[in-house]
Amino acid sequence: MPVIPVCSPFLAGKELVYIAEAVSSGWISSSGKYVPEFENAFAEYCGVKHGIAVCNGTAALHLALVALGIGPGDEVIIPDFTMAASAFAVCHTGARPVFVDAEKATWNINAGLIEAKLTPRTKAIMPVHIFGNPCDMGRIAHIAARHGLAVLEDAAEAHGAGHGGKKAGSLGTIAAFSFFANKNVTTGEGGMVVTNDDALAEACRYYKNLCFPLTGPRTYLHRDIGFNYRMSNLHAALGLAQTEKADYYRELRIAHGLLYRELLHRIPGVILQKNQPDGENVYWMNGVCVQPEMCGRTRDELVAHLAANGVETRLFFNGMHRQPALRKYGCDCSGEYPASDFLADNGFYLPSGSGLAEKDIRMICALIRDFFRG
Numbered sequence: 001m002p003v004i005p006v007c008s009p010f011l012a013g014k015e016l017v018y019i020a021e022a023v024s025s026g027w028i029s030s031s032g033k034y035v036p037e038f039e040n041a042f043a044e045y046c047g048v049k050h051g052i053a054v055c056n057g058t059a060a061l062h063l064a065l066v067a068l069g070i071g072p073g074d075e076v077i078i079p080d081f082t083m084a085a086s087a088f089a090v091c092h093t094g095a096r097p098v099f100v101d102a103e104k105a106t107w108n109i110n111a112g113l114i115e116a117k118l119t120p121r122t123k124a125i126m127p128v129h130i131f132g133n134p135c136d137m138g139r140i141a142h143i144a145a146r147h148g149l150a151v152l153e154d155a156a157e158a159h160g161a162g163h164g165g166k167k168a169g170s171l172g173t174i175a176a177f178s179f180f181a182n183k184n185v186t187t188g189e190g191g192m193v194v195t196n197d198d199a200l201a202e203a204c205r206y207y208k209n210l211c212f213p214l215t216g217p218r219t220y221l222h223r224d225i226g227f228n229y230r231m232s233n234l235h236a237a238l239g240l241a242q243t244e245k246a247d248y249y250r251e252l253r254i255a256h257g258l259l260y261r262e263l264l265h266r267i268p269g270v271i272l273q274k275n276q277p278d279g280e281n282v283y284w285m286n287g288v289c290v291q292p293e294m295c296g297r298t299r300d301e302l303v304a305h306l307a308a309n310g311v312e313t314r315l316f317f318n319g320m321h322r323q324p325a326l327r328k329y330g331c332d333c334s335g336e337y338p339a340s341d342f343l344a345d346n347g348f349y350l351p352s353g354s355g356l357a358e359k360d361i362r363m364i365c366a367l368i369r370d371f372f373r374g
């Protein structure tokens with residue numbers, strides 16, 4: 001039986017042309033024209049001044065935190081319901097991630113619960129635009145301004161999303177993107193920090209390249225301990241080609257998201273992610289939660305039914321307060337996270353790649369409707 005994959009990369013532009021050019025030029029490491037071209041094109045796409053390409057989204061988050069000066073003794077507010085990379089990036093600095101429960105409707109960080117988690121050690125808030133759905137950035141910016149905190153957007157899942165007329169990546173102090181193969185814009189593996197702040201951009205360029213001085217002669221004397229987070233010219237060639245088509249991919253994702261919503265609404269016991277007012281969701285992934293007490297069926301039964309019919313799905317993340325690694329690291333994992341627990345226990349996502357066929361979405365939704373009727 002053919003399987004509909006949960007998410008395949010969609011490479012519909014000049015990827016091969018640019019990669020071939022990079023190979024024939026011999027510039028296959030991190031020097032070469034595609035790295036700055038991709039950085040400039042993607043920064044422009046986000047509506048910010050600077051883009052700093054790196055090897056993956058986790059490195060982008062870590063680099064942004066380092067540039068913000070976050071380190072041991074500091075705390076960073078993150079959503080409980082997120083991918084582990086958001087929390088691990090904070091741990092890599094020696095700081096401590098502090099978890100805030102999800103909002104029931106949007107599945108993003110519940111901005112109304114942030115202030116209760118602030119301490120004198122809090123240095124930043126990291127909103128994560130879950131599944132491409134922008135957070136309540138107006139409220140988060142307000143809290144950050146009131147308490148003198150930086151805002152690091154984890155926009156790993158939200159290429160081209162927007163809030164209040166501005167693009168994801170331009171909504172905080174600094175932002176991080178992932179270009180993993182399932183993302184709306186991909187380089188296979190890759191990431192980027194974007195910011196309007198000249199000093200932060202400079203710090204990112206410095207730390208990403210082992211703290212080699214940004215100007216002057218190479219003395220091979222290093223004043224600080226840096227990282228090799230460089231992106232190769234080959235990956236940047238892919239990224240430039242992808243960015244040229246980013247609006248097209250965005251439109252495809254949005255069309256798929258809206259079609260899923262049209263076909264799945266009003267099934268008792270089925271819950272879909274709600275958009276933030278003023279938010280432009282790019283529907284990176286189309287999540288579904290099953291409420292067993294409403295419909296007498298469970299998420300796992302629905303996932304098994306879809307798998308038996310050739311539809312690949314993925315379960316939602318487990319919340320950060322449930323992570324043994326974070327407990328071991330010393331995070332406070334006590335307290336209640338009812339919204340995050342509900343999502344982790346009842347949610348999964350449906351095939352969502354940009355290249356998905358409309359007939360496949362219709363078939364998947366018919367299978368889901370049949371399941372609840374049966």
Ligand SMILES: Cc1ncc(COP(=O)(O)O)c(C=O)c1O
Pocket residue numbers: 056057058059082083085086128154156157177178179180190191
């Ligand atoms: C919310 C979030 N943050 C960070 C990352 C890390 O990105 P990467 O896998 O490129 O390291 C991901 C990855 O998918 C993610 O979903």
